[in-house]
Amino acid sequence: MSNTDLFNADERKVYDAVIIGAGVIGPCIATALARKGKKVLIVERDWAEPDRIIGELMHPGGIRALRSLGMVQAINNIDAIPVTGYTVFYNGEKVDIPYPYKADLEPVEKLKDLVKDGNDQVLEDATIHRKDFEDGERERGAAFVHGKFLTNLRNMVAKESNITRLQGNVIEVLRNEKREVIGCKVDIENRGKVDFKGHLTFVVDGIFSHFRKELRDDHIPAKDSSFVGMALYHAKMPTPNHGHVILGPQHSPVICYQVSPEETRILCAYNSTTLPKDLKSWMAKDVQPYIPESLRPSFDTALAAGKFRSLPNSYLPAKINDVMGLCVIGDALNMRHPLGGGGMTVGLQDVVLLIKKIGDLDFSDRTTILDELLDLHYDRKSYAPVINVLSIALYALFAADSDNLRDLQRGCFRYFQRGGDCVDTPIKYLAGVNPHPYQLTRTFFAVALYTIYLKFEERGFLGLPVALLEGIMILITAVKVFTPYLLGEIMG
């Protein structure tokens, strides 16, 4: 199919599915549905490779979801860097946290009609070694240049004969007289505004979604901080193949991971959506001194070049998909703090669940589809809140702006330093492979109690009353940071 075909979609057809957006999640839904025999129209405003600094590290939970969909080879031939775990730095000390053992997890589910001819396994290429991924004893993630990964996903879409691709800007979600969704209006170059109809319309238009409000007017993300990013070149990673989190009581968290053999992404949190006027001076004063030694030459060069890119960090709890003919999914539905790098994992796990629920149904039976979408909202509460609440709680601790939070931050690092279960359990939440929100609660409060224990140890016998008071304050802070988000996610 040539690129001119991107403008020729037939508006006389009624498609089974109309998908708005071909970012990370749209192409996965399109490919999965096409393999289930559905006729799909996917509309993207620009099919050219995007240049974005989001969605660059995928945890094992996301890789496993891609395997279930038969799309894991999207990480191949893009110079992706295998990720084997995380390294956390705290005031010059560090702790390595490897990803979980495969033997401790359920086997990956292979979805019928989607997984075939070995497409649930990675291929050998210049940077991905099949043996390591397939036969290694631990789960692996991958980091990559976002645009290249998207191009691979979009190429998979292009290969499916049941999919029609369209380039154009969706300007309206169409409704009938009963207010049910029946498709979308697309502004197409040299063709004008054209209506396309489908039994089910997916809104997958990402972070800055225009159409998430089709669910509810108040489906609006809260924005409270930003990430300022830079590209480092030929950086010497302190722990190769690990994501890095750099913490300290005096600065907001910094995350850093290699995205290709040459390029490393660094994202520095800033505790407001209004950025400092002079980003260079802020970086030099508040970030540069805390960068680990081996990263400094590449960091200093990038800082001197001053090519910054920034994005707001958003939080958006999911709303129930209860509008006939509509499914809002991906970042349009649900967002969390990018510190945890869990956005793609949640979105892809949603796609797996969605396909299990509706993949074999007749989309013209819109009432049955709606019932399944209502269920999806509750079924996703096993895994999505874990990643969402963890990201918010970690950001609160890691960007600590009060003494109690700073104590919790230190307690968290000391907890990791204990090793064993104290790292094996938390990494499962981060990796997106432990779908148990209540276990996350237990771990979070174990960290809080350990922080209190450290306080008692530090204060000694004579300081007992002070330690007791501090302990109560730490516990109250922990409850405040964690509980409202958990309850919101579970009850909402």
Ligand SMILES: Cc1cc2nc3c(=O)[nH]c(=O)nc-3n(C[C@H](O)[C@H](O)[C@H](O)COP(=O)(O)OP(=O)(O)OC[C@H]3O[C@@H](n4cnc5c(N)ncnc54)[C@H](O)[C@@H]3O)c2cc1C
């Ligand atoms: C700073 C930052 C860093 C992040 N880092 C990570 C990370 O390391 N790991 C991770 O897992 N997640 C990360 N995320 C989250 C991740 O990027 C998202 O979860 C993921 O991209 C969501 O995919 P999506 O398909 O829903 O949306 P997107 O990937 O944003 O795709 C939306 C698509 O819709 C198209 N579109 C929008 N409007 C229209 C329209 N009107 N008409 C036609 N097309 C339209 C857009 O062009 C785009 O292609 C990060 C997020 C941020 C903000």
